[in-house]
Amino acid sequence: MTDPISQYGKLAKLDSTARPATDKADKKAKAATSLPTSAPAAAGADEAHLSEAVRKVMAEPAFDQAKVDSIKQALRNGQYPLDSRRIAENFVAIEKMIKG
Secondary structure, three states: OOOOOOOOOHHHHHHHHHHHHHHHHHHHHHHHHHOOOOOOOOOOOOOOOOHHHHHHHHHHHOOOOHHHHHHHHEEEEEEEOOOOHHHHHHHHHEEEHHHO
């Protein structure tokens, strides 16, 4: 049976017919790139050095903290408009999407 949206069943059939050829190619590639088993890997040998710009970007949050703080303050003061009916309607819509 094929899912009409994702075409999952159709893709699974196509993948199963192509799998034997790719398995052989994967085995050859693994054999060519495998490391000798007699040499154990040194613990902690891998290192990554990040530039100062990357470190600065990674240290910053992925959201606007000032905006979050202003919304929190508006909520505390009762100045942030909340439409409970609209919120409830959106939750119902989400539930309908999830259940199908």
